Amino acid sequence: MVFILGVNFPERNLVKKALQSFFGIGNDTSARLLARYHIHPTCKVGELANKQVLDLTAALSDMKIENDLRRKVLDDIKRLRETGTTRGRRHALGLPVRGQRTRTQIKTAIKLNRVDRRL
Known part of the structure; x- marks a missing residue:
């Protein structure tokens, strides 16, 4: 482990x-991190050297991911609601x-929007 x-x-x-299991890191960001620290895309976690693990941890700690990013997204939605913009009203509804x-696709759209808002 x-x-x-x-x-x-x-x-x-x-x-x-x-x-990619971290919230806020997708395919492009993970590929960029792997390229920066010279890690092959098919490398397994067990094959990493201690220095590579420490470098990845340091890089991830500098980025805004997980709870910080979730809080920022929710704050942005809250700001849109308070200012009364169209986007904010539609989030609220x-x-x-x-x-x-x-x-025609209102039920699917509401479900998808609900997933986006409740991170």
Whole structure:
């Protein structure tokens, strides 16, 4: 078991997938981190050297991920609601915010929007 940023990962997991398990890190960001520290994309967590684990942990601690990012997203939505913008009103009503069609697919759009708001 290897600890990256306080999270315990099994040694057989890919490093790229382990990085993507953090909220706010997607495919591009994980690939960029792997390239920066010269880690092969198919490398497993158990194959990492101690220095590479420490470098990844230091880089992740500098980034805004997990709870900090969730708090920022929720604060942004709260700010939109308070200012009374159209996006804020649509968030408050549980409607789609980004111009999706609501005439026929309203139930699906509400479910998707609810997932985005309740991170």
